[in-house]
Amino acid sequence: MRKRYTTLALDSASLLFGRSTHPVIRNGVTIGGGAVIPEIKFTLPPTDINEGSMADITAMFEDMVAGVCKRAVELHQNPIVVEFELLPEMTINPGWGELITVRLRNVLDDFRNRDGLLSLLRITPVDIRELQKPPLRRSGRETELLFDSFRRCARAGGDMLSIESTGGKEVTDPSIMAADLRGILFGTVLLGCADMEFLWGRICAIARETSTIAAGDTACGIGNTAMVLADQGYVPKVFAAVVRAVTAVRSLVAYEAGAVGPGKDCGYENAFLKAITGYPMSMEGKSAACAHFSSLGNIAGVYADLWSNESVQHIKLLSGMAPVVSMEQLIYDCRLFNVASKKGFALNFRDMLVDSDARLDPQAFILKPDVVLDLSTTIISDGDDYVRGVRTAKKAVEILEKGARTGEMLLPEREAGWIERMKIALEELPPSKREFFKEESDRWQGVVDFSQYEFSESGIEEGIIG
């Protein structure tokens, strides 16, 4: 049964890197208990994945994890978190994901036994449910394989379960390209939240069954798609900033369904989720530029309990293999976070992280701690997911408008008219979920299989936008 957050777990003084209200503790590792810990992820160089190449692939994964562990030991970093994000083929063939998990676990255990390096392994099967068009979210072979993959990887040595779920993405993809807030809300808070409730109810059950941790999700496919398109100049940054705020309503459902953190690294909406839930979060910023660009390189660190590189290919750089390079970068970042905390400068350091980014980009501006707390209060206001989503979007637009007006935030000249456009779009929304569904569902016939989204499971009474 899904619970509902109605109060914030953290206030302005406690919304800080390395600290959470409910640290995650396992195998001697404490996440969110005072220190920021590096979370490393790596992926294969161009490689064909098939039965015949699995021996080489597992060897490569062993090589990658051994390399990052060795560097952690050399640099006196203890503990570390490793994420194994399965590729589609490894989720479709759960045995392959399971095999790699076993191998990673063995290497991590060797380092624990030999060098005393403490570690946790996050496993992240890929959301293969969207292989079908329209996606089959609750039935079919892919859904079964996805849950089988979770179960097998958990039993094979995974500590924490995560996913970048894609519920609603069939609607948000075209809506991002059109900068269409109606579509964003329909895909993110109607379809997305309904899917999250289904998905996380089951992931939490698997976590209980396998004695692992139901960690968290990310609306990467929505928020980061908008962010990357904004970075390329395809959509306005103010629009991407509003999309980010709305994704928090969706990603929060994982915690309302029982997840306990650490949230998944690429969810920049984790800033809001940390304030609301008090669970630890993984964040990524400047040291994830190996995977994608962003305008949030420093400010994302404010909310980090784990500090991640997002992902890096196993290729040779001048100094060494890229995952090892990434590990070193993360370790030095974490040292700085942790020394700032130890010396009692955490709030000053937070200010520096904020002030170095916040004014320069609307997407960074909405991650300022005061804005995060303001928006988080709106996110948990009374009402169903639709009401929460609309209120959040309106609040985000209001905050961006004020930021631009006062000069606290740079608004690119070409984006000047977009705040007004978004305001108008939001004013035209109907007051209730029922009416919104009626208005929007025809538009998405053929794109969405509505039988795959059950809206009544939450038992949350329908709200009205006040």
Added chain:
Amino acid sequence: MDIYQEVASNVEQGYSEKTKKAVERALAEGCPPADILHRGLIAGMNVVAERFKSGHMFLPEVLSVAGAMKAGMTLVKPLLAGTKQSSFGKVIIGTVRGDMHDIGKNLVGIMLEGAGYEVIDLGTDVRADKFVEAVERERPAVVGMSALLTTTMLHMKGVIEALEQKNLRSDVKIIVGGAPISNNFATEIKADGYARDAGSAADLVRSLLKTDRHGNPL
């Protein structure tokens, strides 16, 4: 402003209804459909494509312009059926096997349609045999493949080899794109070209087909 400029201007501003009306008027005045297409619809879209490429327009604005162009095309296209002018050429696009990412591919599709090409989108997770079937069926001028994963990009080579086996390779130009793809990789797998983003895909297709912005041979 002559009637062609009026069509172009309405396209540029993304006015679907006004574009349609201007095209209707042009036809009523006896303007040749091919001229309406080139001097009106395509001319308007070309201006927008340039603005988009130079960072002066956002994609949502391009989409409404593409919608206006489409509205005009619905009137002109039937009159050009069977002529060389009906489209600048057919382009098949798809994301390769094992890869579910489609937003980049969709952007390429939008830009190519806007440039006057007929686009057939095979979707995501497309196996080599599906590309081959589509080439046999549709006889396109160009095949565009997309991949976002380092582990799926190699399937592009498989598609090219499958086309070679069926003796179809020389019939089409092949373009590739996606986050892990580079010009070197395109050369390595014997593709004909690499587009670094959606905006440059139409230019690449034009250059491979040796046509100008109006579909005329260079």
